Amino acid sequence: xxxxxxxxxxxxxxxxxxxxxxxxxxxxxxxxxxxxxxxxxxxxxxxxxxxxxxxxxxxxxxxxxxxxxxxxxxxxxxxxxxxxxxxxxxxxxxxxxxxxxxxxxxxxxxxxxxxxxxxxxxxxxxxxxxxxxxxxxxxxxxxxxxxxxxxxxxxxxxxxxxxxxxxxxxxxxxxxxxxxxxxxxxxxxxxxxxxxxxxxxxxxxxxxxxxxxxxxxx
Numbered sequence: 523x524x525x526x527x528x529x530x531x532x533x534x535x536x537x538x539x540x541x542x543x544x545x546x547x548x549x550x551x552x553x554x555x556x557x558x559x560x561x562x563x564x565x566x567x568x569x570x571x572x573x574x575x576x577x578x579x580x581x582x583x584x585x586x587x588x589x590x591x592x593x594x595x596x597x598x599x600x601x602x603x604x605x606x607x608x609x610x611x612x613x614x615x616x617x618x619x620x621x622x623x624x625x626x627x628x629x630x631x632x633x634x635x636x637x638x639x640x641x642x643x644x645x646x647x648x649x650x651x652x653x654x655x656x657x658x659x660x661x662x663x664x665x666x667x668x669x670x671x672x673x674x675x676x677x678x679x680x681x682x683x684x685x686x687x688x689x690x691x692x693x694x695x696x697x698x699x700x701x702x703x704x705x706x707x708x709x710x711x712x713x714x715x716x717x718x719x720x721x722x723x724x725x726x727x728x729x730x731x732x733x734x735x736x737x738x739x740x
Contacts, residue, residue, distance in 0.1 A: 553619040560620065562627035564599045564707040568649045569633070570640040571605060585671065585690065586634040592696060599707060602628060625653050629707045631666045632699070634690075638677040641668075647679075654681060665706050667699065 524543060528536055569586040572579060583605065590603040601607075602624035608617055625631075631653045635641035641650075650666065657664045668682050671690040678687060688695060 560623040561600055563602045563624045564629055565593055565601045565703060566624050566628035566631045567603050568631055568646060570643050570646050581636050582634050582640050629664055630703050633668045635670050636672050
């Protein structure tokens with residue numbers, strides 16, 4: 523389409539199209555250079571950060587931060603939490619490359635919601651809908667977990683009907699969440715191969731052979 527536009531445009535239009543295309547190409551290359559430097563993420567926490575009416579912090583944001591703290595404390599998960607991650611790694615106000623990288627590499631998305639309005643707000647829906655498309659093409663290697671509180675689960679988007687939503691007010695929610703995340707986030711980690719050696723002796727085993735077996739089992 524670009525080549526056809528160049529072919530059928532006059533000199534003034536052609537010059538403008540080429541200049542715009544060059545600028546877009548440079549931006550794209552810059553974005554990709556930032557993306558490839560990023561370490562893959564295990565978990566992406568999606569939530570509405572501010573209220574529309576007054577810009578105050580939402581309950582969703584506070585709950586999401588608590589989840590981030592618990593996951594981060596495990597020490598073996600790389601968690602994307604926009605309020606902190608973007609501030610630490612953002613270069614010159616470019617949000618999109620980091621969000622794009624996190625969405626594409628994260629094995630699990632946790633969607634935190636306390637109301638249908640928050641879950642379906644523009645930027646939140648933009649993130650979970652993009653991730654949901656990745657889940658469908660991941661052959662089970664990615665998972666979206668809707669986590670709700672003080673709202674009817676039937677008010678969650680219809681697109682989540684096949685997903686197992688988690689009630690954050692339920693006792694043991696955090697333990698179940700961490701267990702589910704570990705299961706999929708660590709599923710493709712290299713498995714340790716255990717080689718078992720059997721010591722065959724005649725008659726009753728000696729103390730030395732018993733100790734040797736103990737060390738082998740350890």
